[in-house]
Amino acid sequence: MVKVPQLHLNSIxxxxxxxPFFC
Structure with missing residues (x-):
């Protein structure tokens, strides 16, 4: 359960x- 939010934060x-690179 702790790994899911951590990965989400990293993705953000x-x-x-x-x-900025895409823009």
């Missing part, structure tokens, strides 16, 4: 970092 962080 990666998306924010890759967001």
């Amino acid at each position: 962080l990666i998306w924010i970092l890759v967001s």
Whole structure:
């Protein structure tokens, strides 16, 4: 249960970092 939220948070962080690259 703790691994699910942790992975979700990591995904959001990666998306924010890759967001500017896509733009």
